[in-house]
Structures are given as structure tokens and as C-alpha cells.
Amino acid sequence: MLDNNNYEMVEEIKKIILSSRKKVSYEVNNVMLYAYWSVGKIIVENEQNGNIKAEYGKQILKELSKELRKTLGPGFSVSNLQYMRRFYLEYPKQQTLSVKLSWSHYCELLSIENIDERNFYEKECINSNWSVRELKRQLETSLFERLLLSDGKKNKEKVYELSKVGQTLNTPLDVLKEPYVFEFLGVKENKPILEKNLEQKLVKHIEEFLLELGKGFMFVGTQQRITLGNIHYYVDMVFYNKILKCYVLIDLKIGQMKAEYAGQMNMYLNYYNEEINDKDDNKPIGIILCKSKKNIAIDYALGGLSNNVFASTYTYYIPKKEELIIEVEKVLNE
Numbered sequence: 001m002l003d004n005n006n007y008e009m010v011e012e013i014k015k016i017i018l019s020s021r022k023k024v025s026y027e028v029n030n031v032m033l034y035a036y037w038s039v040g041k042i043i044v045e046n047e048q049n050g051n052i053k054a055e056y057g058k059q060i061l062k063e064l065s066k067e068l069r070k071t072l073g074p075g076f077s078v079s080n081l082q083y084m085r086r087f088y089l090e091y092p093k094q095q096t097l098s099v100k101l102s103w104s105h106y107c108e109l110l111s112i113e114n115i116d117e118r119n120f121y122e123k124e125c126i127n128s129n130w131s132v133r134e135l136k137r138q139l140e141t142s143l144f145e146r147l148l149l150s151d152g153k154k155n156k157e158k159v160y161e162l163s164k165v166g167q168t169l170n171t172p173l174d175v176l177k178e179p180y181v182f183e184f185l186g187v188k189e190n191k192p193i194l195e196k197n198l199e200q201k202l203v204k205h206i207e208e209f210l211l212e213l214g215k216g217f218m219f220v221g222t223q224q225r226i227t228l229g230n231i232h233y234y235v236d237m238v239f240y241n242k243i244l245k246c247y248v249l250i251d252l253k254i255g256q257m258k259a260e261y262a263g264q265m266n267m268y269l270n271y272y273n274e275e276i277n278d279k280d281d282n283k284p285i286g287i288i289l290c291k292s293k294k295n296i297a298i299d300y301a302l303g304g305l306s307n308n309v310f311a312s313t314y315t316y317y318i319p320k321k322e323e324l325i326i327e328v329e330k331v332l333n334e
Contacts, residue, residue, distance in 0.1 A: 030099045033106070037097065040088030043081065061085075086110050101125055104132045108139065116163035117144045123166030127215075134211055141181040141212075145324035150178040150312070169215055169243045172285045172308040177214070180289060180314040184208040187316040195252050199223075199236055202252075216243035226271050235268050247272050247284040257293035257311050269307040283307065289314050 043061070061081050068076035087106060091097055101109075105125055112118040121144065125135055147167060148158060161168070169175060185201045187193060199222055202209045210217050220238040227233075237250040249268050253261060265286040272284040285308045293311045 026099065029102055032103055033097055033099065033101075034094065036084045036103060037088055037091065037094055039081070040084040040086070043085045044088055083107055083110060098122070098126050100129075102132065105130075105135060108132060108135050112139070116159050119163040120144050120166060123164075127166050137184075137208075137211070141183065141318050142321045142324050143177075145321065145328050146177050146179065146181075146319070148328050149324065150176045167215060169241070172244065172246075172283075173310070175214060175241065175244065175248065175285060176287065176310050176312055177212075178312050179319065180212055180312060181318060182209075182212070182314055182316050183318050184212075185316060193254060195236070195254050198252050198254065202237065213239065213248075216241045217248070218242060220247070226268060228267075228271065233264075233268070241285075244282060244285070245280065246282040247276065249284060249286045251286070251288045253288060253290040255291055257288060257290040261288050261290075262309050262311070265309050266307050269309065273307070286310065287312060 043064070047060070058078075061078050065076055065078045065081055068081075083106075087110065090110060101122070109118050109122055109125075112121065121135065121139065124130060124138070124143075128134075130138070144162065147162065167174070182202070184205050185198075187201070203222055206219055210219065218240045220240055222237050224235045224238045225232055226235065235249050236252045239248040239250070240246070241248050249265065249272065251261065251265055251268075265288055269284050269286050277284065288309070288311045290311065290313060293313055
């Protein structure tokens, strides 16, 4: 067994090696991005900047791919060369490339036609340090459209803001999404599920749930007890958001939103504000997650509260992107 001195020596060596590997990976990624960008540049320049016929251009890529694969391997398929070509066209200034993103990140980003949407996901990848897997999930669950639909004051300025800086958390409302997507739970369609089972599944998949919640969330616990007048109440899930510096309380409901849920959440928030918050903490936020909130009484139940109580829906299935886009376009046209 290692003594303290030897243990410190091992830790120091591990730190040096891991740091070196990270630097090597960083340098390799940087060089590969530049190489693929340069390949795209050569292809475009030999097309006379796109002035040759499309069919002739495709034939050139086929012949080029055939020759390159002989000596450089399968990484130079026609589809990959098309990505490299588009890579240069979409990022004509090499300085705009981020070395924090891999070639795989950029291939996913290049599949997005809308420039504002692509810029948003690019900023989020950099700011939130998304892996390629995480980027794919957020694309599949239409995060961009859901964020636009979450704010009651949606407008073109919101689209512009998202495309320039990504998602920002400045107010309690900024943490909200509509809907939340729990497809990672693998719940079968129309299969009933109890609230406690839903909670257990979310805890089991806490990494994916934190990703769905968004930036700055840290898990505190489930079934956090509140005792008032010898009566015990339990908050389903509690998180802390380090960006907003506040607790976020989540109540899970398997059915439709009811007005009384808002009153109960308001009580939880008053307790946390008085008994749990430190002096540097901001007021807590309450989110009631339910399957549906199509109830006119909800607006009255949530309105006028001094605390931050919000209701949002969740789904076990990836929303239809086409339907979300239609809803966003309606909002923007207004």
C-alpha cells in the first residue's frame, strides 16, 4: 500500500499525463479542422467558386474521392468531401472556427439549414461543452424551437439573441422550456405510470435529466421534507442553479395541471425562502411539470403570486419538429 508521499507522486504523474493527452487531443483536433477546411477551399476554388455546372461538380467529387481513398483511406468518401466543401462555404474565414468543437460537431451543425438555428447550437456546444451525443439529442428534441415557444413574449429579437449568444439565464423565466422531453426514459406510448415511478426513472437517468433542464443545474435530492405544524410535505425533486443562484423545486404530476398545485408549490417556495436559503441565494423557483395544462383557471392560479411559480408540460416522445416550426412561425409573424 502506498504511503502519502508515494500517493502524491502518483497523483502528480497522472495529472501531467492526462494534461498532456488533453493538449495532444486539442492540437490534433485543431490541425484536422484546418486540414478539412483547406480541402473544402481547394474544391471550391477548383469549381471556379461554384460557377461550374452542379452535375459536373458531382462528377469531380466522385473522381477525387476515388483517387484520395486509394492512398488516404475511406475517410474521403464523396459525402465527406461534400461536407468539407460546405464547411469552407459556411465558414469562409478560418478564424471563425472554434477549436473547442470537433469535426463531428461541425458535421452535425452543417446539417442545419437555418443559419440562426445553427448559430444557436454552435454557441451552446461551446458554452455548455456539449459532446456530439448531447448535440444530437438537443437537435432531435428541437431545443431551439422549444425555447422560442417557452417565452410568452416571443419575437424576432428573441431569435436574434439566441443566434448570437445562445441560451442565457438572467431571469427565473429563462429556465423554462415547453415542453420538456423525457424520451430517454423509454416509457412506452400510452402506458400509465405513477408519479413515484416517474421520479425514480428521472433520478436513474439524472445525467440526461440535467441536460434537459439546461445550464447550471445541480441535483440536490428527491422527496425533500418540509414540516409545517407537525404535518410533513415532500417536494418531488430539488435542484440548485448556480447561474441564477437559487433553488429550483420541481413537482411531478402525471395528469392535467390543477389550480391547487400552484398553491402547494407557493407554500414550498415560502418555506425555502425563509428556512433554507442562505443570505446570498436568490428567491427559489417552482416548476410544476404535468402532462397537460389546458385549463383557463391556471392563468389565474399562477398570476399575482409573489413567488416564481411556473407550469410546464413534459412528453416521453420527441416532438414533431415540423409542428414546432409552424408554431414558431406563427409567433414570429405576430
